[in-house]
Amino acid sequence: MTDRILVIEDDQRLGTQIVEHLREAGFETLWRTAGELILPGALPGFSLLVLDLMLPGKHGLDILKHLRTYSQVPVLVLSARTSSADKVRAFKLGADDYLTKPFWPEELIERVRARLRRPAMQRGEPLRFGGLELDLGARLASVRGKPVELTRVEFDLLAALAQRTGEAVTRKWLADNVLDPDKEGTERTLDVHVSRLRKKLEGEELIETVWGIGYRLRGGSPR
Amino acid sequence: MTDRILVIEDDQRLGTQIVEHLREAGFETLWRTAGELILPGALPGFSLLVLDLMLPGKHGLDILKHLRTYSQVPVLVLSARTSSADKVRAFKLGADDYLTKPFWPEELIERVRARLRRPAMQRGEPLRFGGLELDLGARLASVRGKPVELTRVEFDLLAALAQRTGEAVTRKWLADNVLDPDKEGTERTLDVHVSRLRKKLEGEELIETVWGIGYRLRGGSPR
DNA sequence: GCGATCGCTTAAGGGCATCTTAAGGAGGGG
DNA sequence: CCCCTCCTTAAGATGCCCTTAAGCGATCGC
Numbered sequence: 425m426t427d428r429i430l431v432i433e434d435d436q437r438l439g440t441q442i443v444e445h446l447r448e449a450g451f452e453t454l455w456r457t458a459g460e461l462i463l464p465g466a467l468p469g470f471s472l473l474v475l476d477l478m479l480p481g482k483h484g485l486d487i488l489k490h491l492r493t494y495s496q497v498p499v500l501v502l503s504a505r506t507s508s509a510d511k512v513r514a515f516k517l518g519a520d521d522y523l524t525k526p527f528w529p530e531e532l533i534e535r536v537r538a539r540l541r542r543p544a545m546q547r548g549e550p551l552r553f554g555g556l557e558l559d560l561g562a563r564l565a566s567v568r569g570k571p572v573e574l575t576r577v578e579f580d581l582l583a584a585l586a587q588r589t590g591e592a593v594t595r596k597w598l599a600d601n602v603l604d605p606d607k608e609g610t611e612r613t614l615d616v617h618v619s620r621l622r623k624k625l626e627g628e629e630l631i632e633t634v635w636g637i638g639y640r641l642r643g644g645s646p647r
Numbered sequence: 648m649t650d651r652i653l654v655i656e657d658d659q660r661l662g663t664q665i666v667e668h669l670r671e672a673g674f675e676t677l678w679r680t681a682g683e684l685i686l687p688g689a690l691p692g693f694s695l696l697v698l699d700l701m702l703p704g705k706h707g708l709d710i711l712k713h714l715r716t717y718s719q720v721p722v723l724v725l726s727a728r729t730s731s732a733d734k735v736r737a738f739k740l741g742a743d744d745y746l747t748k749p750f751w752p753e754e755l756i757e758r759v760r761a762r763l764r765r766p767a768m769q770r771g772e773p774l775r776f777g778g779l780e781l782d783l784g785a786r787l788a789s790v791r792g793k794p795v796e797l798t799r800v801e802f803d804l805l806a807a808l809a810q811r812t813g814e815a816v817t818r819k820w821l822a823d824n825v826l827d828p829d830k831e832g833t834e835r836t837l838d839v840h841v842s843r844l845r846k847k848l849e850g851e852e853l854i855e856t857v858w859g860i861g862y863r864l865r866g867g868s869p870r
Numbered sequence: 871g872c873g874a875t876c877g878c879t880t881a882a883g884g885g886c887a888t889c890t891t892a893a894g895g896a897g898g899g900g
Numbered sequence: 901c902c903c904c905t906c907c908t909t910a911a912g913a914t915g916c917c918c919t920t921a922a923g924c925g926a927t928c929g930c
Binding site for chain 3: 474612615616618619620622623635636
């Protein structure tokens with residue numbers, strides 16, 4: 425199972441660069457530009473967080489501090505501040521590593537790898553949506569505590585929606601990314617999988633139809 | 648339980664300083680000036696190794712490389728070399744962190760702390776999964792107390808799954824990491840090993856098939 | 871309200887991933 | 901040089917589940 429990494433970086437250029445390198449290195453990467461997007465419900469599923477503290481100063485550290493009240497996810501801090509005091513402050517707030525800008529992408533990758541090499545923390549926390557629990561690493565799902573057997577496509581489909589909670593995902597995107605992209609007539613196939621998925625998640629009306637667009641997963645709840 | 652830290656540093660001034668700060672921070676510290684002193688028998692008992700690569704160049708990296716053949720102890724590397732290539736090389740050889748000289752002792756302390764915050768790793772204790780007991784160090788396995796003879800590949804395969812308990816591990820990853828990575832048609836080979844492994848672990852249905860993905864070891868002691 | 875479009879459900883068929891068994895061959899120890 | 905262990909390869913059997921098709925139901929534009 426590939427590790428999922430969340431990158432919080434408001435600089436477009438740097439963000440693009442980081443994400444590109446991480447993907448090249450084989451990591452599944454999600455890039456957000458605002459620290460506010462680190463919500464309790466959004467973090468589960470990620471193995472590591474790359475957090476740029478930005479320049480405004482305290483802002484980034486506040487995010488980190490708050491984050492540590494509800495999550496133990498490993499955090500690699502990026503910052504332009506090179507002073508010892510700044511680093512110490514970040515570490516004391518729970519940072520796992522601290523990299524000063526500018527840096528070489530190769531070093532970032534290796535530091536991420538070094539952090540993930542340790543098996544104990546490798547697994548992201550399971551995602552939760554109402555009565556649904558989704559463990560991306562184990563590829564296991566359960567509804568209200570009861571395990572639910574999902575096929576490969578069913579799981580991938582659910583995971584794809586789960587990673588873009590509240591967002592309407594187009595049929596085309598799902599067909600291209602979850603199903604075999606080579607196939608043509610995958611439109612109807614998708615219906616079938618969604619149908620079966622809904623039946624298996626009986627009782628939980630999580631997958632909403634967005635008419636003429638695709639589907640949307642009802643928002644996750646912060647455990 | 649205070650953590651014990653081994654420091655390899657040949658510079659007297661710097662060594663004194665490091666040890667002083669570590670002790671001040673509450674760590675039990677042992678200081679050696681020669682890397683040769685990192686013997687397989689000496690390492691157990693230490694939670695972390697601070698390793699100065701010194702200037703002579705390759706010497707320190709060789710120590711690290713050799714070390715990794717028999718120990719998984721976390722290693723924080725100190726070095727005067729600041730280039731990206733040097734850092735990447737160290738990480739690839741298994742370093743967990745890399746600090747360039749000169750540095751502030753506070754940062755070293757915090758990096759050591761950040762590293763030790765994470766759950767203590769396997770300290771030689773055997774892993775347990777249901778009736779299976781797996782000693783990675785001794786390469787011994789037993790089922791319900793009875794020793795089971797595993798071949799090299801079988802043990803590595805089981806160990807690979809065990810170190811990622813509960814996680815769905817892809818066939819490709821297993822083929823690349825457990826079997827000879829150069830080979831091409833290793834897909835079928837994997838089946839055979841899994842099959843034999845299951846037979847030897849008779850009674851314990853530990854290795855689950857994740858259809859279309861790979862395999863998963865049923866969780867015994869998760870995270 | 872009506873037709874057209876889009877989505878849902880059920881059922882059936884077959885492709886293909888996986889399992890098992892058997893035999894070939896490489897490497898190490900005696 | 902022979903034997904033994906064990907990794908690999910091959911081939912056939914098994915059955916999972918992806919896809920396709922077809923009819924019904926829902927929704928939208930007018």
